[in-house]
Amino acid sequence: MKDTIRRIRNIGISAHIDSGKTTLTERILYYTRRIHAIHDVKGRDGVGATMDHMELEKERGITITSAATQVRWRDHAINIIDTPGHVDFTIEVERALRVLDGAVLILCAVAGVQSQSITVDRQMRRYRVPRIAFVNKCDRSGANPEKVAEQLRDKLGHTPVLLQLPIGLEADFSGVIDLVEMKALRFEGDNGERVVEEPIPADLLPRAEEKRAEMLDVLSMYSDELMEAALEDRATPELIHEALRRGVQGLDLTPVLLGSAYKNKGVQPVLDAIVRYLPSPLDVEAEALDLERDEAPIQLSADPDAPTVALAFKLEDGRYGQLTYLRVYQGSLRKGDTLVNVRSGRKIKVGRLVRIHANQMEDIEVAPAGDIVGLFGVDCYTGDTFCAEGIRVAMTSMHVPEPVVSLGIAPADAASQAKVSKALARFAKEDPTFRVRQDDESGQTVISGMGELHLEVYVERMRREYGARVEVSPPEVAYRETISRRADFNYLHRKQTGGSGQYARVAGYIEPLEEGSYEFVDQIRGGAIPTEFIGSCDKGFRAAMEKGSLIGSPVTGVRVVINDGAAHAVDSSDMAFQAAARMAFREAYRRAAPRILEPVMRVSVEGPAEYQGAIYRSLMQRRGTILGSTEDGGFCRIEAEVPLKEMFGYATDLRSATQGKAEFTMEFAKYAPVPAEVAEQLLAERRTGAALEEDR
Amino acid sequence: MTEQMIARLRRSPRRLLEKDGVPGPGPGSLSLVLARAGVGKTAFLVGIGLDALLAGQRVLHVTLDRTIDKVRDWYDDLLLELLRLEPEAPHPAEVQLAIERRRHIHTFLGNSFSTGRLRTAAEVLASHMDFRPDVLIVDRLELESVDPAEIRALRDLAAELGAELWMSCRTHREGPASRPGHLPPPADRVEDLVDLAFCLQPDGDTVRLDVIEDRGELLARQTRIVLDPHRLLLRPGA
Numbered sequence: 001m002k003d004t005i006r007r008i009r010n011i012g013i014s015a016h017i018d019s020g021k022t023t024l025t026e027r028i029l030y031y032t033r034r035i036h037a038i039h040d041v042k043g044r045d046g047v048g049a050t051m052d053h054m055e056l057e058k059e060r061g062i063t064i065t066s067a068a069t070q071v072r073w074r075d076h077a078i079n080i081i082d083t084p085g086h087v088d089f090t091i092e093v094e095r096a097l098r099v100l101d102g103a104v105l106i107l108c109a110v111a112g113v114q115s116q117s118i119t120v121d122r123q124m125r126r127y128r129v130p131r132i133a134f135v136n137k138c139d140r141s142g143a144n145p146e147k148v149a150e151q152l153r154d155k156l157g158h159t160p161v162l163l164q165l166p167i168g169l170e171a172d173f174s175g176v177i178d179l180v181e182m183k184a185l186r187f188e189g190d191n192g193e194r195v196v197e198e199p200i201p202a203d204l205l206p207r208a209e210e211k212r213a214e215m216l217d218v219l220s221m222y223s224d225e226l227m228e229a230a231l232e233d234r235a236t237p238e239l240i241h242e243a244l245r246r247g248v249q250g251l252d253l254t255p256v257l258l259g260s261a262y263k264n265k266g267v268q269p270v271l272d273a274i275v276r277y278l279p280s281p282l283d284v285e286a287e288a289l290d291l292e293r294d295e296a297p298i299q300l301s302a303d304p305d306a307p308t309v310a311l312a313f314k315l316e317d318g319r320y321g322q323l324t325y326l327r328v329y330q331g332s333l334r335k336g337d338t339l340v341n342v343r344s345g346r347k348i349k350v351g352r353l354v355r356i357h358a359n360q361m362e363d364i365e366v367a368p369a370g371d372i373v374g375l376f377g378v379d380c381y382t383g384d385t386f387c388a389e390g391i392r393v394a395m396t397s398m399h400v401p402e403p404v405v406s407l408g409i410a411p412a413d414a415a416s417q418a419k420v421s422k423a424l425a426r427f428a429k430e431d432p433t434f435r436v437r438q439d440d441e442s443g444q445t446v447i448s449g450m451g452e453l454h455l456e457v458y459v460e461r462m463r464r465e466y467g468a469r470v471e472v473s474p475p476e477v478a479y480r481e482t483i484s485r486r487a488d489f490n491y492l493h494r495k496q497t498g499g500s501g502q503y504a505r506v507a508g509y510i511e512p513l514e515e516g517s518y519e520f521v522d523q524i525r526g527g528a529i530p531t532e533f534i535g536s537c538d539k540g541f542r543a544a545m546e547k548g549s550l551i552g553s554p555v556t557g558v559r560v561v562i563n564d565g566a567a568h569a570v571d572s573s574d575m576a577f578q579a580a581a582r583m584a585f586r587e588a589y590r591r592a593a594p595r596i597l598e599p600v601m602r603v604s605v606e607g608p609a610e611y612q613g614a615i616y617r618s619l620m621q622r623r624g625t626i627l628g629s630t631e632d633g634g635f636c637r638i639e640a641e642v643p644l645k646e647m648f649g650y651a652t653d654l655r656s657a658t659q660g661k662a663e664f665t666m667e668f669a670k671y672a673p674v675p676a677e678v679a680e681q682l683l684a685e686r687r688t689g690a691a692l693e694e695d696r
Numbered sequence: 697m698t699e700q701m702i703a704r705l706r707r708s709p710r711r712l713l714e715k716d717g718v719p720g721p722g723p724g725s726l727s728l729v730l731a732r733a734g735v736g737k738t739a740f741l742v743g744i745g746l747d748a749l750l751a752g753q754r755v756l757h758v759t760l761d762r763t764i765d766k767v768r769d770w771y772d773d774l775l776l777e778l779l780r781l782e783p784e785a786p787h788p789a790e791v792q793l794a795i796e797r798r799r800h801i802h803t804f805l806g807n808s809f810s811t812g813r814l815r816t817a818a819e820v821l822a823s824h825m826d827f828r829p830d831v832l833i834v835d836r837l838e839l840e841s842v843d844p845a846e847i848r849a850l851r852d853l854a855a856e857l858g859a860e861l862w863m864s865c866r867t868h869r870e871g872p873a874s875r876p877g878h879l880p881p882p883a884d885r886v887e888d889l890v891d892l893a894f895c896l897q898p899d900g901d902t903v904r905l906d907v908i909e910d911r912g913e914l915l916a917r918q919t920r921i922v923l924d925p926h927r928l929l930l931r932p933g934a
Contacts, residue, residue: 627764630763
C-alpha cells in the first residue's frame with residue numbers, strides 16, 4: 001500500500017486567467033487516455049473543454065468551480081484540481097492548495113508573470129506548495145520563454161531552473177530541447193501524442209550546452225554528488241532529477257518547462273516533471289489539531305492502516321445528491337466504514353465512493369491516505385473533518401477571508417421564492433466565502449462575498465441552474481466599527497415591575513484590542529458577580545457588539561474587562577446580566593472614541609508604461625495609497641491599497657483610461673479607519689435611513 | 697508623535713549629518729555606502745530612508761530586481777522594531793500609513809533601469825501624485841557596469857528634484873586593490889561625484905561604519921561609528 005501512496009500526486013493547476021489552464025488540463029486528459037477527443041475552451045465544436053463542466057463556464061470560457069480528476073501516467077496516479085483564474089474566486093484556489101501537495105504554475109510566454117500569477121503565487125507560498133512552471137503559448141507572436149523564466153526570479157522571487165530550450169519560436173515553434181537528457185523532443189501525430197526523441201539540431205547545440213551548464217551550476221547547490229559529477233562531466237539524468245526533486249520539495253527551486261498546449265507541444269514532459277519532482281503524500285507533513293488535548297498540533301501519518309482522518313474540501317450538488325470531495329490524510333477510506341464528522345459529532349456510513357473525472361465518475365471500494373475521492377450521501381460543510389471512531393482530530397482550519405461586498409436580492413415573483421432559497425442554501429454550503437443573511441431592519445436577503453464578480457456569478461447561477469428570477473440592489477461594503485481608547489463602565493440594571501425583578505450591576509472597562517475581534521477578561525474577585533453569571537455578561541457584550549451605535553455595523557477589535565459588579569439573591573438572572581452587559585457596553589462605547597472601519601483592497605494594476613500616469617490618477621481618485629511601482633521593459637505594475645467602496649466600476653474606468661491596455665487584480669488586505677469626510681457621509685446616511693424608518 | 701519620541705526613533709547615522717536643523721547631507725549631494733555582499737547595504741539604506749520619513753521628509757526608494765513587497769517588508773520590520781521600544785507611540789498601523797504616504801518604492805526589473813527612465817518616473821510622480829522626494833535612494837545598481845556619465849546624470853536629477861542622493865556600492869574581496877588616496881574600486885570610477893562615502897565593515901559582534909570620504913567635512917570629528925549589527929543603526933542612546 002505504501003508503494004501505492006508513493007505513486008500518488010495531488011496537483012493543482014493555477015495561473016492567470018486565459019493562460020491556458022483548461023487547455024493544458026484537456027491535453028493531459030487526452031494523453032493519459034481519460035478522454036478520446038480534444039475540445040477547446042470556446043471551441044468551434046460547441047462542446048467545450050471537459051473540465052469546464054458547468055454551463056456558465058462553457059459560455060464565459062473561464063473556469064469557475066474546480067473540477068477534480070484522476071489520471072494515470074507512468075504508473076502513477078495524478079489527482080488534478082483545475083482551479084479558477086479570477087481573483088474573485090480565490091477561495092477555490094486556496095481550497096485546492098490546502099489539500100494538494102504540489103502545483104503547476106502556467107505562465108503565458110508572451111504576457112509573462114501577470115498580476116493574477118503573483119496573487120496565486122502568494123497563496124501557494126502561504127501553504128508551502130512546491131511548484132513547477134510551464135511556459136505556455138510559445139507558438140504565439142512575441143513569445144519569449146527565457147524572459148518569462150527570468151520574471152519568475154524578478155517578480156516572484158523564485159529560483160527558476162530552465163529544463164528546456166525552445167526549438168523555434170512563435171509560428172516556427174516545433175518542439176523543445178531537453179537539457180537533462182540532451183535530446184530534442186518533437187510532438188507528432190494528429191494531436192501531438194507521439195513524442196519523438198532526436199539529436200539536438202547542430203545550430204542549437206552550443207546554446208543548449210551553455211544552458212545545461214547554467215542548470216548544473218544551480219542544481220549543484222542541492223547535491224554534493226551532482227557537484228562532483230558535474231565537475232568531472234559525468235552528471236547523469238538520475239543525479240539531476242534527484243537534485244531537482246530535493247530543490248523543488250524544499251521550495252528552493254522552480255523547474256521551468258516550455259510548450260504550447262493548444263498546439264499539442266510540450267505537455268507530456270510536464271506530466272513527467274509532476275511525477276519526478278513534485279512530492280507524494282508520503283513526502284509531505286500533514287498537521288492536525290488534537291481535540292482531546294486542547295487542540296495541540298499532531299503530525300498525521302500517511303499510513304493506510306492508521307485510524308482514518310479525511311477532510312471535506314469541496315461540495316457539489318448534482319444529479320445524485322451532494323457530492324463531497326475528500327482528501328484522505330491518514331488511514332484508508334473504505335466503502336461501508338463508519339466515520340464521525342468531528343464538527344457535528346454525527347456518525348456517517350461511507351456509502352458510494354467515487355473517483356471523479358470532471359462530470360463523470362468511477363465507483364471504487366477503497367481510497368488510501370493521500371488520495372482524493374468523492375463521497376455521496378453525506379451531509380456536511382466544506383472544511384469538515386471526518387475521523388475513524390475513537391480519535392478526535394481536526395485538520396488545521398483553512399484560511400477563509402471574510403466577505404467584503406454585499407448586495408440585497410429579492411425573488412422577482414412568487415414562483416422564484418423557493419428556488420432562491422434552495423440555491424442560496426447550496427451556495428453557502430459549498431463556498432465558505434459566500435454568506436447569506438436576513439437584514440433585520442429591511443427584511444431583505446443579503447448575500448456577501450469577495451468581490452462584485454463573485455456575487456454576479458452566483459446571481460447568474462440562480463437564474464440558470466435554478467430558473468429563479470432575481471432582483472438585485474447595488475453592492476454595499478461591509479463596514480465595521482471599532483474603538484480607539486479605553487473607557488470605563490459601571491452599569492446597574494434594575495427593574496421592579498411586580499413579581500421577581502431584575503437586578504445586575506457590571507463594572508470594568510473596554511479597550512482597543514490590537515489583534516483579533518473580541519476578548520473577554522474576567523477580573524472579578526470575591527464573587528461580586530456570581531460565577532454562573534459571568535457567561536451571561538460575555539453573551540451580553542457579544543450581543544451589543546453585533547451592531548455598533550455609529551452606523552449599525554458589527555464592532556470589532558475590543559477587549560472587555562469586568563472587574564466589579566453586584567448581584568441580588570432573588571432578582572439577578574442570566575437575562576438581567578445580559579441586559580446589564582449590553583447597556584454597559586453601549587454606555588462605554590460612546591466614550592471610547594468609536595470609529596468606522598472599511599475594507600481596503602490590495603490592488604495591482606499592470607499595463608504599458610506610457611499609461612503609468614493615468615493609472616496613478618485612477619487610483620488616487622479612489623483614495624488609493626500607492627505602495628510602489630515596478631518597471632519591466634515597456635510595462636509597469638502599480639501596487640496600491642484602495643478602499644473597496646471606491647473600487648466598484650473600476651474595471652470600466654481603467655479600460656477607458658488606458659484604452660483597454662491595462663488590467664487589475666485585487667484581494668482583501670485589511671480593515672482601516674475611514675477618513676473624517678467619509679465617516680460624516682456614512683453617519684448622515686444612517687441618520688436619513690433612521691428618519692425614513694420613523695416616518696414609516 | 698512628540699519631538700522627543702521622533703528623536704529617539706531616529707537612530708540612523710544620517711542623523712549625525714544634520715546641520716543647522718536640516719536633516720541629512722542636503723539636496724544635490726551624493727552619499728555612497730560601500731560594503732561587500734551580505735554586510736547590509738540595503739538594511740543601512742532602509743535605515744536612511746526611514747530616518748528621513750520619521751523626520752517628515754519624502755523618500756523615493758529605487759531598487760533593482762527586487763519586489764515592492766520585499767522593500768516594504770524591510771521598512772515595516774525596522775519600524776515595528778523601533779516602535780516596540782516606544783510604548784507611548786501611536787498605533788504602528790497609523791505610523792505605517794503616514795510613512796507610506798510619504799514614501800514611494802520604484803523597482804526596475806531585468807535590465808530596464810536607466811536614469812532617463814527614472815527621470816520619467818519621477819516626473820510622472822510629481823505631475824500625477826504631487827510627489828517630490830527630499831531623499832532619493834538608489835539600491836543595487838552595479839557601479840562597475842554603469843557608465844560614470846549615468847551616475848552624473850543621476851546626481852543632476854537629484855539636484856533638480858532638490859533631493860539628496862544615497863546609493864549602495866558593492867565592493868569585492870577578490871577585486872583590484874584600492875589605490876592610495878582613492879575610494880575602493882569600483883567606487884573610484886565615480887569618486888569625483890561623491891560627497892560622502894561610508895564603508896560598512898563587520899567587526900566582531902558589531903559593524904563599523906567608516907567615513908572614507910567627506911568633502912563637506914560634516915563628520916570630521918567622528919570618522920568611526922559603531923552600529924548595531926542586526927539593524928545597522930546607532931545603538932540606543934548613542
